[in-house]
Amino acid sequence: MATETWTVDGVALSSVAYDIRTWNGLDNVPGVNVSGSGSGTSGGTNGMFQMAQMHGEFWYPQYYTAATKLLTMFVSSNDPNTGNPPSSIDQGRQNFDKNFDTLTRLFGRRRNLLNVVRNMSDGTSRGALCSVMSTIEPQLVPITSAQITVELAIPDGFWRDATDTTLATLVAAFSGRVTALDAATAPMNDMQFNIVGPVTNPRVTDNESGSWVQYTGTVAAGKTLVIHNVNMAIDDGGSGWSPVLANMVHSGDSNWLTLYPTAAGGVNITFGGSGTTGATQLLLVGHKKFLR
Numbered sequence: 001m002a003t004e005t006w007t008v009d010g011v012a013l014s015s016v017a018y019d020i021r022t023w024n025g026l027d028n029v030p031g032v033n034v035s036g037s038g039s040g041t042s043g044g045t046n047g048m049f050q051m052a053q054m055h056g057e058f059w060y061p062q063y064y065t066a067a068t069k070l071l072t073m074f075v076s077s078n079d080p081n082t083g084n085p086p087s088s089i090d091q092g093r094q095n096f097d098k099n100f101d102t103l104t105r106l107f108g109r110r111r112n113l114l115n116v117v118r119n120m121s122d123g124t125s126r127g128a129l130c131s132v133m134s135t136i137e138p139q140l141v142p143i144t145s146a147q148i149t150v151e152l153a154i155p156d157g158f159w160r161d162a163t164d165t166t167l168a169t170l171v172a173a174f175s176g177r178v179t180a181l182d183a184a185t186a187p188m189n190d191m192q193f194n195i196v197g198p199v200t201n202p203r204v205t206d207n208e209s210g211s212w213v214q215y216t217g218t219v220a221a222g223k224t225l226v227i228h229n230v231n232m233a234i235d236d237g238g239s240g241w242s243p244v245l246a247n248m249v250h251s252g253d254s255n256w257l258t259l260y261p262t263a264a265g266g267v268n269i270t271f272g273g274s275g276t277t278g279a280t281q282l283l284l285v286g287h288k289k290f291l292r
Contacts, residue, residue, distance in 0.1 A: 005119045006071070008106055013073060015083065029291040030064035030157040061209070064187070067154040067291075068133065069116075075099050077144035092144035100138070100146065107132050107150050116152065117162060124183075126159035126290055158186040161287035168284045172199060172276035174269070175207075178284065181259070182266040186289035189258040193227040194237060194283035195219055202273035204282060208260040211252025217244060221279060229255045259284075 005014035050057045077092035078085055080099050086092035107114075113129040120126060134151035141147065168180040181188075195202045197219035204227075205212040215234075219225045224237040227248075232255060234243050250256050259267045271282040 003119070004121050007117045007119075009115050011102070011106055013071070015080075027292045028068055028070070030067040030154075032062050032064065064157045067128075067157050069130070069152045069154070070149055071152060072147065072149045073103070075103060075138065075146045075148060086144070089144065096144050096146070103148065104136060107136060113155075114152070118159065125162040127162045128154045128159045129156065130154050159290040159292065161289075164285065164287050166283050166285050167288070170269075170271050170282045170284070171278070172272055172280035172282075174271045174282070177262070177264070177266045177268050179266050180284070181261070181288055183290075184259075184261045184267065184288040185291045187258050187260050188267075188286065188289050189253070189255055190229045190286060191257070191259055192229065192285040193257070194281075194285055195225040195227070196279065196281040196283070197221050197223045197225075198275055198277055199273040199280045200275040202271070202282075204257060205270040206252075206257060206259050207268040207270060208262050209252055209258070211250070211257055213248070213250040213257040215243065215247055216249060217247045218275070219243075221277070227256055229257065232256060 003014070005012060007013065075096060076099065077096045078099075079095055080102065086095050109132070113131055115127065116130045117125055117127045130152040132150060133153045134149070136148050136150060138146035138148045168178050170178070193204055193213070195204075195215070198221040200218045201214060201216055202219060202225070203212055203214040213227060215225055215227075220241065222239065223241045224239040225243050226235050226237040228234065234245055234248060236243055248256070259269065262268050273280075
């Protein structure tokens with residue numbers, strides 16, 4: 001099993017100077033967004049709303065809020081460079097000041113999000129851009145060490161793979177589980193879809209939610225249609241043609257298409273169209289997302 005560590009803007013919190021002391025609050029998952037709408041007598045709560053003069057409540061698909069994480073660290077009096085214990089009380093106090101200053105600089109930023117990376121027990125890494133939500137209030141034990149807790153918020157709500165890669169390559173008429181995404185536990189709303197022709201009216205459907213995205217036109221042989229979820233754009237991926245944005249249609253999501261993990265693991269999608277050959281492909285490019 002790999003050693004589990006955390007880094008913030010490249011600074012390791014697992015050093016002897018400022019170690020993670022407890023896992024309490026680290027594995028919190030995002031809550032449910034309860035800002036539902038409706039014309040009934042009450043607004044949405046936990047994915048439901050009540051209509052006037054009707055029994056029960058209506059359920060609607062739920063969305064996650066931002067996530068919060070609590071980092072509880074121990075600021076020691078060990079040398080921040082070597083990790084050696086201090087040779088005197090005075091030296092210990094000086095080391096403590098250096099270590100504490102490092103943390104206050106790190107978590108005192110208010111003009112930028114922090115790049116937090118969590119190295120998991122299996123050797124993989126998960127990252128998130130975080131905002132500091134609380135001030136640092138040290139509990140001195142006694143004057144040469146202290147325990148501090150920092151509350152972080154993940155505006156996006158989810159952790160993600162540290163790097164973007166081509167996660168899966170699927171052939172036309174594919175329908176089923178994408179095992180390359182088995183580890184994902186959170187919705188992936190910023191996946192990039194690269195469709196390689198030939199194919200006419202290509203459609204990608206997330207079978208868990210029923211949402212889909214489609215290009216009503218033809219992607220010729222040797223050409224690529226790149227569907228960007230991040231900015232709701234499309235392009236040719238440098239393959240030398242001009243796809244038409246007005247030909248894009250979708251249903252079920254505010255972006256082109258969100259992929260939702262299933263209870264069995266992975267995502268379950270359908271990809272197809274007409275006029276396909278063995279060269280027709282769908283490439284999923286991006287990163288897996290995680291609730292914790």
